Amino acid sequence: MTSTVLPQAATPVKRSKLRRSINDCIVVTERNLVSYVRIPDQLFFSSVQPIMFVLLFRYVFGGAIATPGMSYVDYLMPGIFVQSLLFGCVSTSVGLAEDLQKGLIERFRSLPMARSAVLFGRTISDAVRNIFVMILITLVGFAVGFRIGTSFGLYLVAFALLILFAFCFSWVFAFIGLSASNSETAGLMAFPILFPLTFASTAFVPAESMPTWLRWFAEHQPVSIAVNATRGLMQGGPGADTTHWVVLTLIWSAIFLAIFVPLAVWRYRRVG
Amino acid sequence: MTAAIEAEGLTKTFGGEFLALNGVGFTVEEGTVLGLLGPNGAGKTTTVRVLTTTLVPDSGWARVNGLDVVKDANKVRSSIGLAGQYAAVDANLTGRENLRMVGQLFQLSRKDASRVADELLEHFNLTEAANRPSKTYSGGMRRRLDIAAALVVRPPVLFLDEPTTGLDPNSRTAVWQVVEDLVANGTTVLLTTQYLEEADRLADNIVVVDRGAVIAEGTPATLKATLGETVLDLGFSDVGAASAASKLFVSSWPAPPVLDGSILELPIDAGPSQVMMALRKLDEAGMAPTSMTLREPSLDDVFLSLTGRRAELGEDN
CATH class of the missing domain: 3.40.50.300 (P-loop containing nucleotide triphosphate hydrolases)
Incomplete structure (x- = not known):
């Protein structure tokens, strides 16, 4: 079977520790993106879900929900953007749990690579995927009557803010993925977190109609804050207080990173 | 080294x-x-x-x-x-x-x-x-x-x-x-x-x-030497017959025989002549096995001879 001689060993490139980590991170990110492209059905169905949410809320609930100062579709779309990107984070936990289950993490851990590269590679590739989701939903939104009330520049600011927010939030899911016993559980564990955060929020309906205790939660939790910031940037309007919400969104993003990056890396070192 | x-x-x-x-x-x-x-x-x-x-x-x-x-x-x-x-x-x-x-x-x-x-x-x-x-x-x-x-x-x-x-x-x-x-x-x-x-x-x-x-x-050579190169499996009609047959070998065989249900396992380390000796012993005692297989020792045999019990299927991590 093996007629040829074994290949000559190649010499590793001399790089600083930081350069090595960046290299590892890029290699893992590339590998994840290739996997996404290789499984087109997964890509297809993960795009179908946000489109369905746009259509359902726009045409089923839209008529029954009164929104102050703007049409429902303009009110809805910022909520849909945030919800879709956060739901996309499920793939962070499922992806890591699958790598763990299939023994890929074991292979990575036996290689002389940066301990954080597998996690950053995963969260970054999910952020790249989120860019496509964001563009896709924007187009669907335009098709059902969504219009930007401010300017295209501010829409882009909102775009960037949400990709960043989702990236930071996905570290929560990196930690979950490494803690779950298998990928199915990792997927299921996401929903008790995502449903209350996205639905008990100002994403789809104004909080005024909720009971007092729920209203307090809905007005202060991070998803609502990100939605308010997005709505302010995309629609503006009197009393939008956009700067306030954008700053709060950035603060929440920093909090997610500060807590869950160390937790996820700690989990990665001890997993298995 | x-x-x-x-x-x-x-x-x-x-x-x-x-x-x-x-x-x-x-x-x-x-x-x-x-x-x-x-x-x-x-x-x-x-x-x-x-x-x-x-x-x-x-x-x-x-x-x-x-x-x-x-x-x-x-x-x-x-x-x-x-x-x-x-x-x-x-x-x-x-x-x-x-x-x-x-x-x-x-x-x-x-x-x-x-x-x-x-x-x-x-x-x-x-x-x-x-x-x-x-x-x-x-x-x-x-x-x-x-x-x-x-x-x-x-x-x-x-x-x-x-x-x-x-x-x-x-x-x-x-x-x-x-x-x-x-x-x-x-x-x-x-x-x-x-x-x-x-x-x-x-x-x-x-x-x-x-x-x-x-x-x-x-x-590998030392381990196998302690085990016998080969194992002769003799099948009997029931457990009783196998156990009766094993008594013939308990004291006289170079390595101890092993009883596994109705199968008697005899370590063979001296080649075909030893197989013939085993069959002669049975014949003299008027016993006849119902089946006979000659095989290489398995991990199970290694275990049996080292621990006195069969290799069990443990938790696979």
């Missing part, structure tokens, strides 16, 4: 109670093959995981190429290759992409990683399948890719965790050939296996583990 792998008193407990390793220790000289033999759950994979730095032991120490697997973990990782059941290739990537990825993670340049990948694919006869996702590979091809991935930087020490479990006989022979080639080139190999035949063919030394501890150690 210098030691490529040394382990001493390794222990590891999972979930606070399951003692996976209970003081495992051994030495592997440079350029030799050690066969770590044992049933499922004996602690083979856990031992490999400690030696390849993916698991930190509770106590004990281990060195690979003179480097401590806990303190110098990252340096150890640069000088080892790992292939086997728990370290996989990416099913969605092609064979070439998998190897290139591993090369790049060893800090090879893109160009070097691609060259090494192509050469390895050719060496392992995978060139035709190089651009297909590895999930389309057969079991034997995937195993070869897995071993190729462990060889990207030509590591001086190679760990193979059950490299042939689940493979058909042809693929198994192919994997054996790969290992023999590597050893001929000076690589030190630690391989775990459930097959005595595999350890016999590849290993210079065998360490038998059971319940997380070493229960025997030696060259």
